[in-house]
Amino acid sequence: MSADAEPAPVSAKPPVTLREVAAAAGVSVATASKALNGQGRMTAETRERIRETARLLGFRPNSLAQSLLRKRSFTVGLLTNDTYGRFSLPLMAGVSDALVDNGVSVFLCNVEDDTRLGQLHVEAMLDKRVDGIIATGKRIDRHLPVDLSNLRVPVVYAFTQPDPGAVGLVSDDAGGARLAVEHFCRLGRRRIAHVSGPESFAVVHARAQAYRDVLEEHGLPTAEPLLGAWSEAWGHEAVAKLFGKAGREGWPDAVFCGNDQIARGVIDALRERGIGVPDDVGVIGFDNWEIVAEATRPPLTSVDMNLSTLGREAGLALLSLVGGQPAAPGIRKLPCRLVVRQSCGRPPGG
Amino acid sequence: MSADAEPAPVSAKPPVTLREVAAAAGVSVATASKALNGQGRMTAETRERIRETARLLGFRPNSLAQSLLRKRSFTVGLLTNDTYGRFSLPLMAGVSDALVDNGVSVFLCNVEDDTRLGQLHVEAMLDKRVDGIIATGKRIDRHLPVDLSNLRVPVVYAFTQPDPGAVGLVSDDAGGARLAVEHFCRLGRRRIAHVSGPESFAVVHARAQAYRDVLEEHGLPTAEPLLGAWSEAWGHEAVAKLFGKAGREGWPDAVFCGNDQIARGVIDALRERGIGVPDDVGVIGFDNWEIVAEATRPPLTSVDMNLSTLGREAGLALLSLVGGQPAAPGIRKLPCRLVVRQSCGRPPGG
DNA sequence: CTCCCTTGAGAAAACCTTTTCCCAAATCGC
DNA sequence: GCGATTTGGGAAAAGGTTTTCTCAAGGGAG
Numbered sequence: 001m002s003a004d005a006e007p008a009p010v011s012a013k014p015p016v017t018l019r020e021v022a023a024a025a026g027v028s029v030a031t032a033s034k035a036l037n038g039q040g041r042m043t044a045e046t047r048e049r050i051r052e053t054a055r056l057l058g059f060r061p062n063s064l065a066q067s068l069l070r071k072r073s074f075t076v077g078l079l080t081n082d083t084y085g086r087f088s089l090p091l092m093a094g095v096s097d098a099l100v101d102n103g104v105s106v107f108l109c110n111v112e113d114d115t116r117l118g119q120l121h122v123e124a125m126l127d128k129r130v131d132g133i134i135a136t137g138k139r140i141d142r143h144l145p146v147d148l149s150n151l152r153v154p155v156v157y158a159f160t161q162p163d164p165g166a167v168g169l170v171s172d173d174a175g176g177a178r179l180a181v182e183h184f185c186r187l188g189r190r191r192i193a194h195v196s197g198p199e200s201f202a203v204v205h206a207r208a209q210a211y212r213d214v215l216e217e218h219g220l221p222t223a224e225p226l227l228g229a230w231s232e233a234w235g236h237e238a239v240a241k242l243f244g245k246a247g248r249e250g251w252p253d254a255v256f257c258g259n260d261q262i263a264r265g266v267i268d269a270l271r272e273r274g275i276g277v278p279d280d281v282g283v284i285g286f287d288n289w290e291i292v293a294e295a296t297r298p299p300l301t302s303v304d305m306n307l308s309t310l311g312r313e314a315g316l317a318l319l320s321l322v323g324g325q326p327a328a329p330g331i332r333k334l335p336c337r338l339v340v341r342q343s344c345g346r347p348p349g350g
Numbered sequence: 351m352s353a354d355a356e357p358a359p360v361s362a363k364p365p366v367t368l369r370e371v372a373a374a375a376g377v378s379v380a381t382a383s384k385a386l387n388g389q390g391r392m393t394a395e396t397r398e399r400i401r402e403t404a405r406l407l408g409f410r411p412n413s414l415a416q417s418l419l420r421k422r423s424f425t426v427g428l429l430t431n432d433t434y435g436r437f438s439l440p441l442m443a444g445v446s447d448a449l450v451d452n453g454v455s456v457f458l459c460n461v462e463d464d465t466r467l468g469q470l471h472v473e474a475m476l477d478k479r480v481d482g483i484i485a486t487g488k489r490i491d492r493h494l495p496v497d498l499s500n501l502r503v504p505v506v507y508a509f510t511q512p513d514p515g516a517v518g519l520v521s522d523d524a525g526g527a528r529l530a531v532e533h534f535c536r537l538g539r540r541r542i543a544h545v546s547g548p549e550s551f552a553v554v555h556a557r558a559q560a561y562r563d564v565l566e567e568h569g570l571p572t573a574e575p576l577l578g579a580w581s582e583a584w585g586h587e588a589v590a591k592l593f594g595k596a597g598r599e600g601w602p603d604a605v606f607c608g609n610d611q612i613a614r615g616v617i618d619a620l621r622e623r624g625i626g627v628p629d630d631v632g633v634i635g636f637d638n639w640e641i642v643a644e645a646t647r648p649p650l651t652s653v654d655m656n657l658s659t660l661g662r663e664a665g666l667a668l669l670s671l672v673g674g675q676p677a678a679p680g681i682r683k684l685p686c687r688l689v690v691r692q693s694c695g696r697p698p699g700g
Numbered sequence: 701c702t703c704c705c706t707t708g709a710g711a712a713a714a715c716c717t718t719t720t721c722c723c724a725a726a727t728c729g730c
Numbered sequence: 731g732c733g734a735t736t737t738g739g740g741a742a743a744a745g746g747t748t749t750t751c752t753c754a755a756g757g758g759a760g
Contacts, residue, residue: 063477065716083443093433108458415746
């Protein structure tokens with residue numbers, strides 16, 4: 001009966017501590033710590049014995065204690081207001097990926113559009129001494145409902161509007177649009193239309209401008225983009241407008257759509273009118289939402305924003321910020337890529 | 351110039367500690383702690399003065415230190431292998447929701463189907479002293495690629511196969527199927543077909559059995575379910591099989607689909623054949639994936655698995671487990687609900 | 701006027717690890 | 731053989747909070 005005999009709970013015995021390892025190996029905790037961390041000086045034999053003891057006992061250092069001392073928790077917060085959306089998932093996966101490889105865990109915080117909830121989460125993260133915060137949202141041109149500008153920890157913005165002077169990563173929407181329109185040009189399409197989402201979105205304008213630019217560069221006729229909604233229904237409507245007029249000669253031979261849902265609506269509407277895709281008209285979408293792009297008939301060529309990569313880069317950027325590397329503030333645009341399926345056909349010579 | 355004059359880093363001054371609050375208020379840290387936590391005995395005036403001081407200084411207790419002492423981190427891990435999938439999102443939102451309300455933060459851990467990655471994450475979570483773990487996946491009938499059966503912390507399984515003896519929450523697929531088929535019966539449909547996903551999914555069988563049961567209960571003819579894939583293309587194919595035969599009398603007047611994508615394929619295929627939905631044939635989907643259900647023409651009636659609620663319940667279950675409440679092990683099934691849109695028509699008398 | 705009890709508050713241990721300093725023994729140079 | 735240096739390892743502080751004792755002062759009872 002030692003002095004500290006305890007009833008010992010039936011289940012879930014407490015984790016083994018460094019003190020116990022040290023005792024079992026017959027050394028002090030200081031020596032044990034140094035042995036396990038490769039620090040200090042001691043005989044190789046001692047070091048090995050301690051390590052073996054730790055392994056046998058299943059010792060795992062308590063991160064809480066380590067963090068308290070090191071003032072570094074190896075934890076970051078991921079703030080999003082797009083829990084249900086489709087953009088946040090690949091982005092989150094990318095973030096998580098980049099960080100896990102570096103031994104960092106991610107707090108997931110959904111703030112909806114609720115300022116109070118946002119404040120709550122940020123404070124909780126700060127209390128838990130996160131090393132940094134990644135802010136992400138569902139729209140590039142909107143702020144999260146919470147102010148992150150004067151925190152004690154670095155912040156990186158991904159796919160959401162950054163605060164002035166902060167580090168932000170977004171997709172290069174204009175570049176993505178160029179990719180699509182230039183693809184059409186290469187294929188010999190001459191009358192290229194553009195059907196996109198609501199005017200209130202900044203990306204709509206960025207993509208439309210790139211569309212005009214490319215057409216101009218290629219000396220092709222530029223038609224005013226048709227702006228509407230991000231829906232299939234709008235795709236149908238737009239086809240009615242574009243292909244409603246009598247003269248078949250005036251019809252476009254290509255439609256660049258602002259997202260995949262619009263593109264799906266366009267393709268369905270064209271089929272219903274007996275217009276062939278890709279033979280009569282080529283169609284390209286945006287977002288490369290596989291579940292949509294692969295279900296259209298024919299499968300949809302689409303611009304992919306590489307959101308997973310974007311998330312990954314955001315994670316790495318935050319990491320270097322946490323590490324003390326001063327990052328250049330401002331918005332960095334990451335390139336999109338074109339995923340070619342069958343809705344555009346082959347080039348004339350191909 | 352006081353003794354502890356520091357150069358004071360330009361940015362990011364360190365957080366204020368309890369010690370500083372105590373000093374500022376002219377009391378000991380012990381008293382300060384008790385004042386802020388409503389513990390101990392002191393004059394109301396002292397308590398208020400300390401609180402005011404803390405407020406003024408913007409004091410926030412260091413969670414790391416608290417957790418170290420209390421052996422409770424107010425943190426849980428959410429393990430998933432469905433980062434890209436559509437089921438995990440509402441579920442995660444529900445979990446996060448339930449826990450945030452209780453001051454608990456959530457570690458998001460995506461393990462794909464990688465055992466090594468899973469092990470890594472679980473160990474990281476354990477090292478960080480999470481209070482518990484929620485495991486969730488993309489399939490009810492599959493295990494995560496990692497063993498959670500003998501952890502030091504409680505585990506709750508949501509929408510994934512639980513270990514024996516553990517507590518699991520899943521949707522009541524059979525009940526959901528009943529909802530759909532009974533809805534058809536109420537509307538007076540008599541020849542109800544069932545088109546579902548691959549045979550390898552347990553839910554496919556659960557739903558098919560419920561389908562047969564309901565038909566039998568209503569004395570209606572039961573056809574063998576058509577099993578294929580979870581895709582629109584399979585919906586098209588299935589329509590060809592069901593409506594290919596000559597005699598219009600043998601055609602179904604209702605199709606219950608295993609998911610919304612199949613249902614979408616079915617509806618599109620029916621329209622292409624000139625068969626009216628809902629006039630000639632009623633269609634019900636499963637999952638209530640709004641982006642699909644609202645884009646079909648007409649909008650799709652569908653079974654919703656209430657995943658957000660499922661997540662919420664999982665969070666609460668874990669919380670009570672963490673609190674020491676012994677939860678009944680085994681699988682708890684949560685009811686689905688039918689979201690009625692326009693793909694079924696009104697009852698004969700309505 | 702004592703004695704006892706209550707009140708208000710502080711000292712110190714505890715949580716677990718890391719790191720700096722320090723000390724004793726062993727080794728080396730001469 | 732003696733001082734100087736290296737080697738191997740330990741003691742203790744630090745990190746921020748909570749909690750259990752402890753203690754002094756004050757008040758009431760007898």
